[in-house]
Amino acid sequence: MTKKMIATSLLFLSTLLLAQSASQPKLIVQITVDQLRGDLPDKFMKNMGEGGFRYLKEQGVWYKNANYNYSNTETVVGHTTLATGANPSVHGMVSNVWYDREKKRLVYNIEDKRYHVLSKNADIDDATEADASQALAGTDGRSPANIMVSTFSDELSLFTNAKSKVFGVSVKDRGAVTLAGHNGKAFWFSKTSGEFITSSYYYDKYPRWVEKFNAQKLTDRYSNKPWTLMYDKSKYMFGDSDDNPWEADYAGFGRVFPHKYGRKDGKYFKHFLTFSPAGDELTLDFAKAIIKNEKLGKGEVTDYLAVSFSSTDYVGHIFGPSSLEAEDNMLRLDKTLASLFKYIDKEVGLANTLIVLSADHGAPEAPGYLAKLGIEAKWVTPLEWNKKPSLLRLEKKFGVGQELIEAFFPPYLYLNHEVIAKKGLNLAEVQKAVAKEIMDIDGIALTVTSTEMRNNTLPNTYLYNAALRNFNAKRSGDILILFEPHCFANGMDGGVTVASNHGGPWRYDTFVPVVFAGGHLKGKQVFRPIRPNDIAPTLSAIVSAKAPSGSSGQILEEVLAPSNK
Numbered sequence: 001m002t003k004k005m006i007a008t009s010l011l012f013l014s015t016l017l018l019a020q021s022a023s024q025p026k027l028i029v030q031i032t033v034d035q036l037r038g039d040l041p042d043k044f045m046k047n048m049g050e051g052g053f054r055y056l057k058e059q060g061v062w063y064k065n066a067n068y069n070y071s072n073t074e075t076v077v078g079h080t081t082l083a084t085g086a087n088p089s090v091h092g093m094v095s096n097v098w099y100d101r102e103k104k105r106l107v108y109n110i111e112d113k114r115y116h117v118l119s120k121n122a123d124i125d126d127a128t129e130a131d132a133s134q135a136l137a138g139t140d141g142r143s144p145a146n147i148m149v150s151t152f153s154d155e156l157s158l159f160t161n162a163k164s165k166v167f168g169v170s171v172k173d174r175g176a177v178t179l180a181g182h183n184g185k186a187f188w189f190s191k192t193s194g195e196f197i198t199s200s201y202y203y204d205k206y207p208r209w210v211e212k213f214n215a216q217k218l219t220d221r222y223s224n225k226p227w228t229l230m231y232d233k234s235k236y237m238f239g240d241s242d243d244n245p246w247e248a249d250y251a252g253f254g255r256v257f258p259h260k261y262g263r264k265d266g267k268y269f270k271h272f273l274t275f276s277p278a279g280d281e282l283t284l285d286f287a288k289a290i291i292k293n294e295k296l297g298k299g300e301v302t303d304y305l306a307v308s309f310s311s312t313d314y315v316g317h318i319f320g321p322s323s324l325e326a327e328d329n330m331l332r333l334d335k336t337l338a339s340l341f342k343y344i345d346k347e348v349g350l351a352n353t354l355i356v357l358s359a360d361h362g363a364p365e366a367p368g369y370l371a372k373l374g375i376e377a378k379w380v381t382p383l384e385w386n387k388k389p390s391l392l393r394l395e396k397k398f399g400v401g402q403e404l405i406e407a408f409f410p411p412y413l414y415l416n417h418e419v420i421a422k423k424g425l426n427l428a429e430v431q432k433a434v435a436k437e438i439m440d441i442d443g444i445a446l447t448v449t450s451t452e453m454r455n456n457t458l459p460n461t462y463l464y465n466a467a468l469r470n471f472n473a474k475r476s477g478d479i480l481i482l483f484e485p486h487c488f489a490n491g492m493d494g495g496v497t498v499a500s501n502h503g504g505p506w507r508y509d510t511f512v513p514v515v516f517a518g519g520h521l522k523g524k525q526v527f528r529p530i531r532p533n534d535i536a537p538t539l540s541a542i543v544s545a546k547a548p549s550g551s552s553g554q555i556l557e558e559v560l561a562p563s564n565k
């Protein structure tokens with residue numbers, strides 16, 4: 001090889017590397033807004049500023065027809081689908097809570113007693129915990145071990161021999177742990193200590209910068225302050241309906257503005273922060289601190305940051321998505337996003353960053369609000385069947401009644417396999433009989449047994465297919481219970497504790513925004529049907545890594561460089 005040939009080939013090589021780096025983002029920021037139904041940004045955009053949702057709309061590729069197509073639209077299920085591109089049947093996170101037949105108890109999705117949280121006094125406080133699923137955790141330990149397949153962030157790590165920096169942060173532990181994957185680092189907010197914490201799965205001790213961040217005690221800035229409206233009431237769509245009887249007054253947070261956080265040592269002070277835009281503002285501060293201190297987007301390879309904003313979910317549950325609180329929260333979320341994008345632009349450059357925003361599930365309207373508009377809706381007591389005469393019929397048929405039931409946490413009912421075996425009963429027959437009793441309750445659309453799903457003898461309909469995509473033989477219950485549209489499961493004791501509750505297979509729960517922005521992308525709306533499962537394999541394609549191991553998504557060609565068609 002002559003000197004000239006070497007020089008030419010070196011030139012060719014450097015051009016190739018340049019071309020590659022131009023099309024590959026230095027940083028991928030995956031934002032999940034908990035409970036952000038697909039129509040909500042547009043619904044409230046009139047009063048939004050510049051640089052947040054408006055930036056995404058004007059300069060991003062916005063998919064307007066993205067729906068999950070499995071039955072259990074809950075937080076950990078959606079986050080894991082966003083992370084893995086897989087359905088819950090495959091990634092295994094079938095529900096926020098499932099019954100573990102070996103442990104003989106209900107378990108919380110990411111609990112792991114091997115990996116305790118690093119802070120003392122940061123475990124959840126059972127006396128005050130508002131998150132009913134988190135309260136079931138048998139330990140303070142957390143890890144992604146229950147996620148059965150790889151995440152996009154795992155694939156990025158594998159592709160770069162772990163040279164990529166991978167982080168996840170959220171108020172909710174499951175919002176951070178899922179997207180950070182098995183090789184990244186996750187931080188979440190402790191409603192007990194007010195700090196952003198992690199577990200020994202990720203670190204032996206806190207990085208110095210995290211200690212410094214927590215030492216600032218940023219939660220103190222809300223002490224004795226209220227959540228007030230950003231604008232005059234007259235500017236809001238819901239300005240004349242702040243006080244509605246269906247809204248929940250949780251622990252004294254109230255149904256009308258101003259919502260007082262109270263003193264910083266108040267029993268529910270840190271909970272109230274998460275029930276309001278403050279939770280997202282704190283998450284934003286921590287996300288910025290990760291970018292700065294971990295120097296994201298400054299290395300040779302693509303880095304990854306997942307930020308999950310939880311406030312929209314809490315506000316939606318407590319006040320409903322059509323409430324003055326939800327409207328003000330959206331406007332403040334918009335400001336939070338604008339602040340994050342501005343910071344990314346300063347530190348990394350939006351041109352070098354790929355942003356993708358979606359949600360883990362949508363949201364139903366509060367039944368009370370629907371009724372006000374003349375749309376029939378109702379709360380259903382799922383355990384209603386578990387009273388005579390249903391039990392009497394089962395007792396007559398099988399010789400046992402109540403003992404047949406091992407555990408119940410919607411949408412799954414678990415039967416006691418030991419009792420059934422001991423009595424010499426046929427499991428499939430018992431499942432069928434119990435499923436029929438539940439099916440007869442007003443408001444139940446469908447019950448499906450695990451035997452029917454294992455045998456795959458079900459008709460090819462939307463609901464049965466959605467049930468199958470949620471069916472994992474080890475974790476799903478003996479009977480899956482699906483509610484009719486606008487029918488919702490209330491508390492076990494029959495009491496309604498929230499304004500609205502998501503978790504079903506209907507469009508209001510499955511519909512989420514999917515938006516890509518940054519880098520070379522230009523504003524565009526796409527109306528063809530896609531699924532949130534498509535995000536992870538698309539990110540893999542963008543960085544040339546292989547798709548996550550259980551992914552069933554398609555590559556979204558509209559966001560691939562350089563055509564952006």
Ligand SMILES: [Zn+2]
Nearest residue numbers: 034035075360
């Ligand atoms: Zn959620």
